[in-house]
Structures are given as C-alpha cells and as structure tokens.
Amino acid sequence: MINLMYLVFIAMLALNMSKEVLSAFGLMNERLTEANMSAEQRNSAYMAGLAEKATEQPEKYVPLKAKADEITALSADFDAYIESIKTDLKATVKDDDMSTRNYEVMDKPDYLNQTFFVGDKLTPEGQQFVDNVDAYREGVLDAISDLEGEKYDKIRSDINDKFDTAPEDRRDGVKVDWLKYHYEGFPMIASLTKLTQMQSDVKTTNTEVLSTLLEGQLQSDVSLDNYEAIVVPEKTAFFSGENFKGRVILGRFDNSMTFDKVTVNGNDIESTQAGQVLLDFPAGNVGEQEISGVIQYVENDSVKSIEIKSSYAVIPKPNAAVISADKMNVVYRGVKNPMTISIPGVGQANATAPGLTSAGGSGKYVMDVTTVQGREVNINVTGSLPGGETVSDSKSFRIKDIPRPVGTVRGEDGLIKMQRNALEISTIGAMIPDFDFEISLNVTGFKFNVPGQPTVVVNGGRLNEAAKNTLRRARRGETVQIFDITANLAGASGYRLQKISPVFVELTN
Structure with a gap:
C-alpha cells in the first residue's frame, strides 16, 4: 500500500509539472506574438521610407523598392497561411479557455496529428505545409540571388537554417521526416508556439533584407565613384560680353582633394584651389552655353575620371528676380x-x-x-x-511643418539592443532624421512599458525610480517600449511638434 501511494504521489507531481510546462508555452507564445506585432510595425516603417525615397529618387530606389515589394509579398502570403493554420487550431479550444489563457487544456496533439499525418505518411494538408515552407525559402533566396556581399551571404545562410525541411536526426541516430519531427505528438500549445516562432522568423528575415537593401544603397551613396562634377556659377546669368565666373566641385566637397588633370571646353585648366576648379573664360553670346570636360583624380592607386557636363544662360539684361x-x-x-x-x-x-x-x-x-x-x-x-x-x-x-520626430535612447532610434543597466542611466531624446536644419528637441516626458507590467509615466528625459523598478522585473530578451514622448523645440517652445515615434529596447541581459 505504501508503494502504491508513493507511485500515485510521483504521478501527481508529473501532472503538475506538465501543467506548468503548458502554461510556459502559452506565455512564450504571447511574447512572440507581441514581438511579431513590433516587427510588423518596423517593416511597415521600412517600406514607407523606401516608398518615399523611390518617389524622391526613382532611378536609385525604384529597383530596390521592387525587390522589397517582392520579398514583402512572399513574407505576407506565407505569414497569412501560417495564421490560417493557427486560427483552425485555436478554433478547437473553447472561447472561455482562450480568453482566460487556460493553456493547460491545450495538451492534446490530436488536431495536427489528424490534419498533417495519416499513418507513416503525410496528408495532403501536411504536404502542402512542407511545400509552402519550401516555396517561401526558395522564393526569398531567388529574390536576393543577384545581391552580393557578406551580409547577403549571412541572410542566405540564416534562411536555409530557419526554413530547412530536410529530414532530422533523432537522438538515436534515426532520420525522421521534418514535419513529423517537429509537429507529430506535441501538445497543441507547443505546436501553436512553434507556428508563432516561424512567423517571427519570417518577419525577421523580411527585416534583415529590407535593412540591408537600404544600408547598401547608403554605402553606395557615400562612395566617390557615385558622385558627379557640379558646375557652380558665380551668378545664374551673365550679360553678353562678360566673363563667365564660377567653380567646378564634386558632389562630396573635400578641401583636401587635389586633381591630376582638368579639361573644360577643350582647354586644360590649371587654376585649382582647395578641392575646387576655378573657371574664368568669356561667357559667349546670348543664349544657352554648354560646359563640358573631364576631371581626374587618383584614388586607391588608380586614376578616376568624372565627366563635367552643365550649361548656363547668357542674357542681354535682367528682367526678373x-x-x-x-x-x-x-x-x-x-x-x-x-x-x-x-x-x-x-x-x-x-x-x-x-x-x-x-x-x-x-x-x-x-x-x-x-x-x-x-x-x-x-x-x-x-x-x-x-x-x-x-x-x-x-x-x-x-x-x-517640421517632419515627425523619432524617439531615441543614447541617440539611437527604432529597435535597439542594450543592457539593462545601460538603459537605466541612458537619456531619452528625440531627433528628426535627415532634416536639413540642425535643431534641438528637449524631451519633457514619456511613458515606459515592460511587457506584462503597468505602464509608467515619466517626467523629464531619464528613467525615474518607478520606471527603473519596472525595468528590473523585465526578462532578458524582452522588448521594452518608450512611447508618447513629449518634447519642445529649443528656441521655439510654443511650436507644436508632430507626435514622436516610439523607440523599442531589447534587453540583452
């Protein structure tokens, strides 16, 4: 009798542990869902910025936007397909259990076992799931196949790892079908969490491709190979009989640059000064006049040549401002x-x-x-x-109006990875990216939120004690939000700024 009671006691402990594991999976699924929403917002912001750039500089950004649209469409379709499976999965659970987060009832593997498997084979639905994973993987790899660089190589490697459907090696060395290895016999809540994790991998892949596309173009923009020679006249029009006076400079002005040879309108120009070529020649007859030539300089032990091509107008007398x-x-x-x-x-x-x-x-x-x-x-x-x-x-x-500012932590915006103690002492700020004016924004307050904790209202530009206490309850890897940032414009405190974009911090410890 004592032995029997001991066995019953051990079984009860195992049952309680099982319930705790089921609840842990449910909480993990919630965190992943929240992170996916943030990733979706971040990707939407990337696409909105890319669309604006494509409107402003179509030759440079329209091809990038087309590729981004293709990858985003692939990600959206695959994400929607996974979401439909999750919807069907959750439909087998009572609404009260879902609303009260009663994950302990989601302990049966029946739904996916019956949907994906029949005996040792896959059902048509199971094969479709594997085919869609393969189609997404190959679709994204094909879309970025013409992009070169270490970052794209890493993205390709990550895609192959995250969406690989090759048979898996079981612990005993036996190869098992990928779908069976990951989804057969698992509790419903575990399978639901795995599907949410796959959605997270999709959104992360989309983010990495979009950010790398934009970063690559920005690096290309700062290369001297992409700059053109610019003719800057001393004034916009000249009278007949006057000498044309102006300068030829590169788009990226550099006082330390020297030129090996400059030819303008067939004549060699010797007058150069501080990275500029000084022009002084007869303006010519009334009408539009062309300026053409070549400017040469040495970079990385090779001679670079940039074409000079511009025009100016010679007018008889001014008649307009x-x-x-x-x-x-x-x-x-x-x-x-x-x-x-x-x-x-x-x-x-x-x-x-x-x-x-x-x-x-x-x-x-x-x-x-x-x-x-x-x-x-x-x-x-x-x-x-x-x-x-x-x-x-x-x-x-x-x-x-002044463009919409973005929130910053330590001068960084968007999604930031940071240690907890660094965030405690960091300054919360705001800035306007890519704005032509140098202005200062003084942060007067913000709201601070840790997932699962009440939102803290903070006055000033640093975390107060209440916010720090809330931060200490956050877990490693969680993303805290700093939003509803209020600020005023230095020197014009009465000016009402547009709503400041939030900033997200992923805790690394």
Whole structure:
C-alpha cells in the first residue's frame, strides 16, 4: 500500500509539472506574438521610407523598392497561411479557455496529428505545409540571388537554417521526416508556439533584407565613384560680353582633394584651389552655353575620371528676380529659414514677405513662418537697374511643418539592443532624421512599458525610480517600449511638434 501511494504521489507531481510546462508555452507564445506585432510595425516603417525615397529618387530606389515589394509579398502570403493554420487550431479550444489563457487544456496533439499525418505518411494538408515552407525559402533566396556581399551571404545562410525541411536526426541516430519531427505528438500549445516562432522568423528575415537593401544603397551613396562634377556659377546669368565666373566641385566637397588633370571646353585648366576648379573664360553670346570636360583624380592607386557636363544662360539684361531658398525649395515653420534673394545686375534688391527679415550682407535674409497662416507665402522683390528702370517680381514658397520626430535612447532610434543597466542611466531624446536644419528637441516626458507590467509615466528625459523598478522585473530578451514622448523645440517652445515615434529596447541581459 505504501508503494502504491508513493507511485500515485510521483504521478501527481508529473501532472503538475506538465501543467506548468503548458502554461510556459502559452506565455512564450504571447511574447512572440507581441514581438511579431513590433516587427510588423518596423517593416511597415521600412517600406514607407523606401516608398518615399523611390518617389524622391526613382532611378536609385525604384529597383530596390521592387525587390522589397517582392520579398514583402512572399513574407505576407506565407505569414497569412501560417495564421490560417493557427486560427483552425485555436478554433478547437473553447472561447472561455482562450480568453482566460487556460493553456493547460491545450495538451492534446490530436488536431495536427489528424490534419498533417495519416499513418507513416503525410496528408495532403501536411504536404502542402512542407511545400509552402519550401516555396517561401526558395522564393526569398531567388529574390536576393543577384545581391552580393557578406551580409547577403549571412541572410542566405540564416534562411536555409530557419526554413530547412530536410529530414532530422533523432537522438538515436534515426532520420525522421521534418514535419513529423517537429509537429507529430506535441501538445497543441507547443505546436501553436512553434507556428508563432516561424512567423517571427519570417518577419525577421523580411527585416534583415529590407535593412540591408537600404544600408547598401547608403554605402553606395557615400562612395566617390557615385558622385558627379557640379558646375557652380558665380551668378545664374551673365550679360553678353562678360566673363563667365564660377567653380567646378564634386558632389562630396573635400578641401583636401587635389586633381591630376582638368579639361573644360577643350582647354586644360590649371587654376585649382582647395578641392575646387576655378573657371574664368568669356561667357559667349546670348543664349544657352554648354560646359563640358573631364576631371581626374587618383584614388586607391588608380586614376578616376568624372565627366563635367552643365550649361548656363547668357542674357542681354535682367528682367526678373531670382529667388532661391539656401537649403530647400520650401520654408518650414519653427525654424529660421535662410534665404538668398537677388536680381542679376542689380546691386541691392528689396524683398518683402510675412516673417522675412534681413540677415545682413548682400541678398541675405531669414524667414520665420511659424505664425504665418496657410500653406504658401509670397515673396515680393523690387530693384533698380543702373539706368533707373525698376524691375520687380514675386514667387510663392510652400510652407511645411517640421517632419515627425523619432524617439531615441543614447541617440539611437527604432529597435535597439542594450543592457539593462545601460538603459537605466541612458537619456531619452528625440531627433528628426535627415532634416536639413540642425535643431534641438528637449524631451519633457514619456511613458515606459515592460511587457506584462503597468505602464509608467515619466517626467523629464531619464528613467525615474518607478520606471527603473519596472525595468528590473523585465526578462532578458524582452522588448521594452518608450512611447508618447513629449518634447519642445529649443528656441521655439510654443511650436507644436508632430507626435514622436516610439523607440523599442531589447534587453540583452
């Protein structure tokens, strides 16, 4: 009798352990689902940025967007297919058990056993699952087959590892069919978690490809091989009989660069200074004139040649104002927009517009349209020619708000990997990526969330004690969120910024 009671006691302990394992799988599935939602948002942001770049620079980014669209479509289709299997799987569980997270009832392997297997063979549904995994793997590998580099080699290796459907070696050395090895006989909650993990692998693959595509283009942009020679005239138009004066520079201006040979319009140019070629030759007759030639320099022990190709206009006399924004073709609220306003041939031009003030110096102005209503502003310019004749002109500029800022931790945005103690002492900030103006944003508060913990409201730019205490309860590998960041614009605290994008931190310890 004592031995029998001991066996019953051991069986009860095993039963309790089984329930705890089932609950652990359920919690893991929840965490993976949350991480997948964050990955989906991140991938959507990548695609939105790529779409904007493709609109702004179609020759450079349209091919990248086409490849990104192809891979994103493959990922979305495969993710939706996995989601349909999970939906059917969860439909076998009562709604009350799902809503109350009663994962202990999901201990039977019956549904997938009956759906995927019949005896020692696969059902048509089981074979379809394997075929879809193979189709996704080969589809993505084919889409990136023409991309070269160590990062793409690693992505290809990861794809082959994560989505390999070759037979698996069992512990006893016997080879087992991949689908049977991973899904036959497992509790329902374990299979559900494995399917969610596969969705995570799909989204991670999509993220790695998208980020590498953009990173590769940015690296290409900073290579001198991709730069063109730019002719910068001293002024935009010249009178007949004048000498053309200007400069030829490379797109990436470098004061330390020297040129081996420069030829413009068939003549060798000897006048060079601080990475620039100084031009001085007769402007020519009235009309459009061409500038052509070649500029040569040495890089990595080889001679690089860049074609010079530009044009300029020679006019008999000025009859219209030339107005240009120093940094862009629009003006922004909340910042001081530098403007250069002049009329060719007129020594001093007078410009008027709401928010426009002189910045000192010939033709230099600053425009502040923070309080200007509407989406456009007109600049009116008048001037007097040497003979006393008055010329005038006007031009409309679009008014835009400052782009949406993004939240940062230690100056990094998006998804960041960081140690817990580093996050405790890090500064929460905000910045506007790729904005032409250097502005400072002062963070005044934010919300801090650890999965499974209440959200903490923080004043200032660093974690308070409540946030630090919440952070200490986070687990390694969890992603904490910093959102609803509030900030004001330095020097224009009354300006209302757009909603600041959140920042995510994956804890590495």
